Amino acid sequence: MAEAHPVGFQWVMEAKRRGAKVFHVDPRFTRTSAVADAYLPIRAGTDIALLGGVVRYILDNELDFREYVLAYTNAATIVSAEFSDTEDGDGFFSGFDPETGTYVQDSWQYEGHEGSSGSGHTAQERDSAAGLTHESHGAQVGGQTRRDETLQHPRCVYQILKRHFSRYTPEMVERVCGISEAQFLELARAWTQNSGRDRTGMLVYSVGWTQHSVGVQYIRTGAIIQLLLGNMGRPGGGVMALRGHASIQGSTDIPTLFNLLPGYLPMPHHAEHPSFDEWVDSIRHPGQKGFWGNARSFAASLLKAYWGDAATPENDFCYGYLPRMTGDHGTYQQVLNMIDGKIKGYFLLGQNPAVGSAHGRAQRLGMANLDWLVVRDLFMIESATFWQNGPEVATGEIVPQECRTEVFFLPAASHVEKEGTFTQTQRLLQWREKAVEPPGDARSELWFFYHLGRKLREKLAGSPLPRDRALLDLTWDYPTHGPHAEPSAEAVLREINGYDVATGAPLSSFAEARADGSTAVGCWIYTGVYADGVNQAARRKSRHEQDWVAAEWGWAWPANRRILYNRASADPDGNPWSERKRYVWWDADKGEWTGYDVPDFEKTKPPSYRPPSGASGTEGIAGDDPFVMQGDGKGWLYAPSGVLDGPLPTHYEPVESPVRNPLYGQQANPTRKMYAHPVNSVNPSPPQEHSQVFPYVFTVSRLTEHHTAGAMSRTVSPLAELQPEMFVEVSPELAGEVGLAHLGWAHLVSGRAVIEAKVLVTDRLTPLRVDGRVIHQVWLPYHFGFEGLVTGDSANDLFGISLDPNVLIQESKVGTCDVRPGRRPTGPALLDLVADYQRRAGINPGRGWGSSPIPASVSVARRVRWPARSGTVCRRVASICWVCRTTTPAL
């Protein structure tokens, strides 16, 4: 955190100054470790084993915050008798379908709910990354649940949890993670001692947790601990995601993502949602409890914002205009489709996949096989010049004269040359004022897309084709100003906020959204940002002039609430758990919830409220159910649905690991998303043969002085000067083993690529003793590429493509490689080196690993010219491998 979010880290130091104990868990000793109370070096990819150990420690010693756990979580809820755990299935829960590599979730449900809520086959949910729709709300639960308040029933969640983690002992943590028993116990003690009525503990993570094939379950394990210790919905508690881009939260809320519409409404699926009613009912689940009961209003209001007068109740608000998903349309599937010649055109908007995405070579080969590419950026990035300067030009795989991709580079306006809002990592929207005009042809994205839309509509005017109606009926009349006819960002923000169609008056709360077409709302969770016609995100009341919650600085969704589920900061009766942790409470005299923050609860619903039998929607939430977006109002220790790889987190080894899973026969996440494409491959892991060909673990992260793929830092002279070179950090022990010299060169080889880096020998990396052997880890920054003031090989080239099943995010925080002294070969010899490693590792066409041969039907020739169509650009691929679940079953 001190490295990648340094200014946010001041608050950790502030907490430390006031007595907080800071633990840092990381494969590499960093500036954060240097000032933490304790540093725990961990084997990359084993966090669930560590956190699972903490869960076991809490339960075995009965250190959970029992009153909180009983009242606010599903610990007492009884689960179906059909459920069986990974402890009984050697790493599989009940319901696994080996055909698709996904689960049928019926047996995971609460007792009596087996056939209803959230059950069913999850193959389609995985392809559409349906887990992402839960960013704003939990999955559904219908009707009443059976509970055992004594927590003794063998099938209550508490007991299931206890059995599930029973083998995650301190000894096992040491065996899996390489963290000593003493260090583990110090962490577990401090965490439990600093939680409860008077104290709270906070968990902070970043992409070190998300970029894994089990990433969602990492965060689930953290959430389980925080719920058991009563750290959710309370000041100083929570699970805090530190996101890495100025508005990456905003681009998830107002999603430029294939499977979502604004406000976490799902993009319709062709088979699941043929009609408006079926689409809406799949979101609101008629008869079920919670705030999604109003989904019809949010959905109708979005379509009304898109299609204005054309959207009427009679035509289902133009629902028919929406494009439909049929499966996985994620960025990695797209890149493979580009290689296969299925995609014509590609827009890159402030993003540099040639460096920033996993498997850089696949990214560049894909872009080299388009009809056209539009790059909008501040700088000439690698993703615009791959056809000219990329590593594949050096190896002969891309020949400029044969590369057909037409490239448009359009300069973009910087953050000071346009106005608008960023949503930062705590859901806070902050409006930026424009300081200066953009230079030359540089324009904002707002300008580009508004005028592109205008041109498309002009060109299509009078078109009789049904497919053009959605563009022609679109509301696209934003006021413009200035010499370049810049559209008004405030007008767009107003539409995002939502307005009354008849009067144009902005709405002040999403509760005002209507399903009859009388309101238009661009993103329902942002309603209120333009309340009273005032740009609330532009508020800048100094921190010196308001309290510590600082509610008048910017605006947080939803409803300017700074801590979600803050009803949990009060006890079931509505009183603060302690004076020290007072935040939101019930004022019995006034008959309302009050406190320092906007209460995350119906303002006048008393703690004593109990829903009448059969109540649904918000009426079904009791006065002591703080988790109002969950179907049962409870924090989920156990997730009966919504998480595709299991109701409880389970330690699986990374897809590429030198270690056999010490806990289960199942080696890696059985539901991970894999791609059987010739360009993709996975290095072998035990029990497969030849894993010793790639004996070392590598992990990547950021430098303080650089930003992601480097477009905004390797181009900036002070930053380039501070970190001028690609390097690899290795321990003195590994340097000795491999023969590396400090400040000399090394090259790293995976089944995809070979890259070189300067060597930094440092005890910031420690060899770990894991399961009786020594595991070496190396660390790389992932910022470097071949353009900019400072250049170097890209660490992301080493990775293959394997994804988390819930959200389709790639495992790019851990992989295996070989490390060799000296510089890498150049030109075709580079491909030969990778091919040699592939041969030695058994990554070969026509053969899998171990005893499972790849069927002839999927084998391909070793060196092919491709893509296989006219006008090819890529002359050859070093070697081809087929790695897919059908050929390498369930490992």
Place this chain on the structure above:
Amino acid sequence: MFRGSLAWEGVSGLGLRTFIEGWPVYRQLTGTDPLGRGAAAKSDGSRALTARTDTADSVARSVCPYCAVGCGQRVFVKDGRVSQIEGDPDSPISRGRLCPKGSASKSLVTSPLRQTTVRYRRPYSTQWEDLDLDTALDMIADRILAAREQTWEDVDTQGRPLNRTLGISSLGGATLDNEENYLIKKLFTAMGALQIENQARI
């Protein structure tokens, strides 16, 4: 040595008292600036300097464009150009602080490497060419319509609506404004382009 002898001539010429008073540590110990961070540390040269923040024509309240912490920035403008970017001391998030990247924001927006004109690379070409912005926009619009024409899917095999093209992809948004992402998603959705992604998937 030459410079040293000049200095000694200065001392003998101006007197010892002036020499000592000209010594910053003396001013620091005796004056109003015990920490030596203001007046005590000034020379004749630095005393004559004026901060760019004092002479700015205008100040914009802004937010750092790098990570998602959301540090407040004040962007100072002189003669239509960014003259300085500093942390916003009012911000309850950052309390005026910026990290090395945030502190380099002025260098980012004024970098000589920034592209300010449209560049165009023809298929099979080995070099870039110039292109007029409006022409580029027009060409891109034509290519979108052609891609839709070639790859449009009205219905699936069972006649259920698809309303889409899988011939167009997009990646990006996490560095952009909410208002921009809103228009991007709205326009792409209306043109039937489904494969819209950004860093949040990565």
